[in-house]
Amino acid sequence: MASLTLHGVRKEYGQVVALDSLDLDVRDGEFFVLLGPSGAGKTTTLKCVAGLEGLSAGRVEIGGRDVTDAEPNSRHVAMAFENYALYPQYTVYDNIAFPLRSPRYRVSAQEATSRIDRVTTTLGINQLLERAPRELSGGQRQRVALARVLVRPADVLLLDEPLSHLDAKLRAAMRTELKSLGDLQHTTSLYVTHDYLEALALGDRIAVLREGKLVQVGTREEMWHQPVDLFVAQAFGQPRINLVLGEIVRTDRGQAFRDQDGAFVIPLGDVDVPAQRSVWLGLRPRDLVLGESTGMHPLQGRVYVVESLGRQLEVTVDVGAQRISLVVPRTEIEPDTMVTFSVPPHRLLLFDAASERRLEMAPAVGHQAGASHV
């Protein structure tokens, strides 16, 4: 068990820069999630930490020890691959036992059996030990891959999108399992995914990766309430955060946001943003409510489409030229009717239009920092 540090890690494939000077600090025992779209460099990062790829520049330290030039089998890391990499010629038992038969981690047969027993019981697969990988379902294979990673000691666990090939329901169930496992294990872990739900559920801290660069590192609350830019704000949430392009104008009651057509106006009170600044306004669909509400600013628009989400509705409303999505409890509402909805000013996010970076708003009407730091 140890900390993991990346100092200025750079990886190039010919002309292509896959990782651009990454600095990452994973604390001892921390479950760290790296979130990013495909192609962002997530798997490359893991391979560099594992030693399966060499660095073009920079250092990797595990537990304070520089492992940049160390062979993969001497780094004391374990990795679960995205496509499981189970040995098809071995049974499940032999697959999981494989690390325990290697020169480095060899243990006695009894010790192996007892460890395998423990791990497979925790993961709920100890009835599958005699099967071959091809007889298993996707979820079962995934758990075997996990068992293989957990069965022997490691300083750092590397997990490469373990849930990405599972269907939605299975993914949700496995995510819960991983959360429970993570709570139990307390092994330094670096988990990589493109699914923001996994990041929010599992990560003690989260880092957002974009085209080989780290955009933001922080807790889940920081990611949600204080995204550093548009990319991070859009990375979390489904439906995506509503974004309206406009400017800050001065009114007699302080400043207000106004879109280009002027149909969409929200007063901001006393805000520390220069007037005429071209900005993006961010509104999360679940923060909006239908009808009027005290302390919130009402807007009117025409319903474009209504979609059922079961217990809730996703309502898309046209306010002038802006199309805004809301998620509200199920109610009577028809397309092509006029409707009023309310915006909570303290939940708004403002981003500079040119740099796309979030603008801090003064505490008076400022949006509240992410609630309790758990």
Place this chain on the structure above:
Amino acid sequence: MFDRSRRSRATPQPMARDLRLVDLQKRFLQRGKAPVTAVGGIDLAVAEGELLGLLGPSGCGKSTTLRMIAGLEEPTAGDIRIGGASIVGRSPHLRDVAVAFENYALYPPLTVEENIAFGLKARKERDATVRAREVAERLGLTALLDRKPGALSSGQKQRVSLARAIVRKPSVLLLDEPLSHLDAAERDQTRRELKRLQRETGYTTVLVTHDQQEALSLADRVAVMNAGELMQVGTPDEVYDAPANRFVADFVGEPRMNLLDGRLVLDRDGIGVALADRVRLALSPETRDATADLNGRAVVIGIRPQDIRLGRPDESGMIAASVFAFEPLQEVGRLTATVSGVETRIVVETHHDHRSTRDEAIGLAFDPSRMHLFDAETGERVAWQPESTIPTDRFQPLSPVTGSS
């Protein structure tokens, strides 16, 4: 209210007709093995201008059904009627049915405009290009008319595929998993546009999908299929609020409905349901009336994560449970709990500000008016849930529980 007439449908397209499937069957014979019944006799009616969602897991027969309507498979038995006239036996191009395929199937060497106009030109229709341009505009493709499929994003290809189907002004429009290959952002947008488009154009549409959210969002009515059989047909609200059997209850809704083994028991408080023979749960008055004679029946209790309230374990009426995991998902909270003696873990959706830690002791309360009971053997609903008179916005977001954290 589940009043169907209130749900406004588009004014049907003049060309749109109704579609009826009458005892439609498809069996595949295999050498040396038993024949496989892909579709086992389904009866379905799609009204003019309606969008029917055919929903089910892969292998349930929904794609086979679609292919039979399109004429790409021949039914083993049964009839398919459009506008009252049987179309079985007619080859696909004579059926006036247009299909938008899951993989778009665009012709790579042709431009977007040529792709859309292709079918019309093949029929030697004179105003093919004009109509192609009109439809392209409606789907926001005007700027892309000269591009080839290789230069388009998935969402754009999807729209071209749709345009190609619509431009033929078919009696029935068939969509095969139209959103499955789109990324999250494209999917949301395309889904909205598709819904809007279908409303405005009023084509009779059958949409095949395995994604229950897609079906609930887009369909006027949903037909849930499993292993070649229809499990339930109803509006999205009906299928969500009152699943007719355990399969539909499990399949529809995100997060998944909790399904727990139980038994109906009659004791001095009247009839109730016992969870794992330990905890006794109260039933709603209507359910009690319906199950009064069913003492001892083994049932499956269904309760959605949103219908479980959290409290202290020692409060009266609470089921004592222990937190297995808590996921703070910011939009909501997802708590998974174990109850001793109950094999299945219970998932609860909590307020987004709620926090819990592993092994924390909590109490769970099931809302009796939202509890479903299914027969443990047949899977059929035991007590019919009457149309809910509880307006849904009465159900307040659960407030955070202040407990040990």
Place this chain on the structure above:
Amino acid sequence: MREQTAIPTSTERPASETVAVAPATAVEGERRTGLRWTDIVLNGLTLLYFLFALFPLVWMLILSLKPQDDLFTTYFVFEPTLAAYREVLGGSGQVGTRFLGFFFNSLIVSAGAVLISLIVGVPAAYAFARWRFRGGESLLFTLLSFRFAPELMVIIPLLVIYRRFGLFDTHLGLIWVYQLITLPLIVWILRSYFQDLTPELEQSALLDGYNRPQAFMKVAVPLIRPGLAAAGLLAFIFAWNSFVFPFALTGSNAQTVTVGSLSFLGGATPRYNLTAAAALIALIPPLLLALSIQRFLVRGLTFGAVKG
């Protein structure tokens, strides 16, 4: 095809057991659209080709069974006799033992060549598959080019060298020269098998505490068994059938069955029946090998290693 989603019970089914909707071997249901006459024509043409392809073998069989006097006729009706076989295999001193000698020479030399090629070629194929190094592509192409060159081009220089170094008419000499045939084949076939293996399997082994050679032996090699069978078989057949090299580079000691069978044609009367019998007997080892290796040529050996 997507893996299946939720099913009624809480257990999952293995990915390979999807509910069949349109199985590949399915036959259409009751409604037949039979165009009978095309079936007849197609089958007829196939039969004709079948006869055409098998004819030389059938003719050889007939030749081998004909009595001496009928050899030069083209009658199909004759009185079959096993005299040719008896003479080739056992019987009359010289011919018999010589043939058996040729047979065993072929066995030793072909099997030996394949064995050496496997020992050298499997690691070579792995290296070519996994690493890109300077000159790698050229080296690979050079190796393949050995197959392009007509053997006749090199036999004179080879003959001179072999005589010089005492390799003429030895088993070792033939095994060595056969590498020109077997090694390129094995390296090319196995390289593509190795390339089909996802590198993550070996990477996983590396992380699990094995070194490269161990990961190679324990993970990669077992997974290309079908490739080993296919390449080995093909290499054996090519080696067994080789004519030019043994013709030029052997005398009486290491002569193979391909060259030896023709020796019956020298002399006053060409003994076609003996040659035919010898050729048919020489067919047997490659045939047996192919039949027994069939079960190793299994598709889908790596099914289940990775998702999907």
